[in-house]
Amino acid sequence: MEQRHRPAAAADDTTKRRATKSKSFKDVENYEVLVLEKNCGCKFKSLRYLLIAIVSATFLTLLTPTLYERQLQSSSRYVDVDWIWDKTGADPRYVSSADVQWADVYTAIEDVSAGNRELKIGLLNFNSTEYGSWSRILPESHVSIVRLEHAKDSITWPKLYPEWIDEEEESEIPSCPSFPEPNGRRGAWFDVIAVKLPCTRVAGWSRDVARLHLQLSAAKLAVASSRGNRKVHVLFVTDCFPIPNLFPCKNLVKHEGNAWLYRPDLKAVREKLRLPVGSCELAIPLKAKARLFSVDRRREAYATILHSASEYVCGAITAAQSIRQAGSTRDLVILVDNTISDHHRRGLEAAGWKVRIIERIRNPKAERDAYNEWNYSKFRLWQLTDYDKIIFIDADLLILRNVDFLFAMPEITATGNNATLFNSGVMVIEPSNCTFQLLMEHINEITSYNGGDQGYLNEIFTWWHRIPKHMNFLKHFWEGDSEEAKAKKTQLFGADPPNLYVLHYLGLKPWLCFRDYDCNWNNFMMREFASDVAHSRWWKTHDKMPRKLQSYCLLRTRQKAGLEWDRRQAEKANLEDGHWRRNITDPRLKTCFEKFCFWESMLWHWGEAKNQTKSNPAPATPATMSLSSS
Known part of the structure; x- marks a missing residue:
């Protein structure tokens, strides 16, 4: 093998570099020797101290997280160290992009800390950096981190709020998924529970599983912290308002920027936490043997609203009479605007309603003169x-059985409608001026799915409690209903004594039809709402009223013409049900x-435009004469 030779010049350069390096080390060695020689009488103390300091600093640096963890464990009642340091496993559903404004947080909480310098504060959904900031702004307080496992990915909003559940438990017993509980030692308590809530600010932001889980957890921690007269506060850091019927604005102590400080009514919160987490279970079982009843009946009332037209006056009068016939003695309050005449107001008062005059509220997203132009007036409730x-x-229903027990339920308690939504035709609310203000503040930004108040309220109150559909049973036959299902509904409409609590009349209203049969039969588009049995039931309630009240249910001339016009159209179409053949005996026809x-x-x-004058107008069809139900 050929030998490899290094050039002489290269060898010389290497030698020079080695010589230079050796000289440097020699200088250091000489320096060290000088130092050692100079300090040999001190038994190397200075060097020993220097080395010990370096090693100790390195050791402490490596162990800082561990010591920090131990500090948290020793000073906190609730702590999850893994959550603090392991950020790789963060659940994006729980991540909040809210920028914590510490000056606002301090301003919100300063009055609480003024009376108790050593506050016990539990943090939920804050990261480790924010933990340090809490310790700095409240150095005298005891700050702890609450551990909360995240909800399973399988828990979605439709799982919590399904469109349908087996209320009668014919094939299964409905059940809700469960959320992980906040984890901590038994008996631990806090003065303040602080929570950082996510908020996407996109459509449907309030239907957020993580957001609901965090607020329910905060409520549970608040209840667990209540002892005697101890004041417990909950602070939310969020860019969107908290759940308004779990943390109502009447309990809001201070709102600074995106910091919301509440002093919740812990008794009310405790009762709400006993209810199912969503509409996946009934808040009141249909077959419950006992019903809850409230205490202060003087501050409870049934209420409805009439605005923009008088066609529903008869319906409201009959609804009031049905409440009394069912045995309730609660107050009856009706809100009316100036389109309801003095004559009709007197009739409403005679029926038992306490009349309150209101100013209508316009739906800013409705077209002029549309059916939903003024339906945001319901917010006046x-x-x-x-x-x-x-x-x-609603004014188009009958109370068949006493539902006073619903007064024991919280806001919002209602029946299911479609998808994850509730039906606002029967609902429990808790009046509050600040809730009214909340509703008004967002009317320009929130879009109602149906253009009406029901859609809007469903965007505000996404956390609601399901009651059986028997408490707001819709007079409606779905397109896919089997003959067996239709027969069952018909039986419920006519059962005596009644099985239903409330019967809600959709479609053309009974008092706007001849009493002989349900006029929905004569309109092909309205036949899904037709039921002679339900129609007859309404008229039985009407006939029990005093004649003075019945006079408010007379037919106007134009309505009579419209009903006859629809009957003739059904005759031309030769509709197979044959209701159009029946002879009309309704005495109102001749009154x-x-x-x-x-x-x-x-x-x-x-239909002849030249003959349509103010003194002799062409009649409107029933579809335009009657107002649709919300």
Whole structure:
């Protein structure tokens, strides 16, 4: 093998570099020797101290997290060290992008700390950096981190709020998924529970599983911390308002920036936490043998609202009478605007309603003169602050059995509608001026799914409590209903004594039809709402009323013409049910209270624009005469 030779010049350079390096080390060695020689009488103490200091500093640096963890463990009642340091496993559902404004947090909480310098503060969903900031702004306080395992990915909002559950438990017993509980030592308590909430600010942000889980956990910690007269506060850091019926604004102590400080009513919170986590279970079982009843009946009332038209006056009068016939003695309050005449107000008062005059609220997203232009007037219900609880009822329903027990339920208690939503036709609310203000503040930004108040309220109150559909049973046959299902509904409509608590009349209303049969049969688009049995049931309630009240249910001339026009259209179409063949015996057909009574003449000119004058208008069809139910 050929030998490799290094050039002489290279060898010389290497030698020089080695010589230079050796000289450097020699200088150091000489220096060390000099030092050693100079300090040999001190037995190397200075060097020993220097080495010990270096080693100790290195050791402490390596162990800082461990010592910090031990400090947290020794000073905190609730702590999850892994959560503090391991950020790789963060659940994006729980991550909040809110920028904590510490000056606002301090301003919100300073009054609480003023009376108790050594506050016990539990932190939920804050990271380790924010933990340090809490310790700096409140150095005299005892700050702890609460551990909370995240909800399973399988728990979604539709799982918590399914469209349908087996309320009668015919094939299964409905059950809700469970959330992990906040983890801590038995008997631990806090003065303040601080929570950082996520908020995406996109459509549907309030239907957020993590957001709900965190707020329910905060409520549980607050209840667990209550002892005697101890004041417990909950502080949320969030860019979106907290759940308004779990942490109502009447319990809001201070709001600074994105810091919301509450002093919750712990008794009320405790009762709410006993309810199912969502509408996946009934808050009141249908077959419950006992019903809860509230205590202060003087501050509870049934309420409804009439605005923009008088067609529902008869319905409201009959609804009031049905409440009394069912045995309730609670106050009846009706909100009306200036479109309801003095004559009709007197009839409402005679039926038992306490009439309150309101100013209408316009839906800013509705078109002019549309059916939903003024339906945000329902928000005025929250201004009935002389009552603690209101059972709102639409004016197009009958109370068949006493539902006073609903006054023991919290806001919002209602039946399911479609998807994850509730039906606002019967609902429990808790009047509050600040809740009214909350509703008003967002009318320009929140879009209602159906353009009405029901859709809007479902965006505000996404956390609601399901009651059986028997407490707001819709008069409606779904397109997919089997004959067996239709027969069962019909049986429920006519059962005597009644099985249903509330029967809600969708479609064309009974008092706007001839009493002989349900006029929904004569309109092909409305036949899904047709039921002669339910129709007859309404008229039985009507017939029990005093004649003076019945006079408010007379038919106007134009309504008579419209009903006859629909009957003739059904005859032309030869609709197979044959209701159009029936002879009309309704005595209201021959009763007139208007100046113009010749309704037959309207039919002669139906659809002829040249004959449509103010003194002799062409009749509107029933679909336009009656207001649709919300």
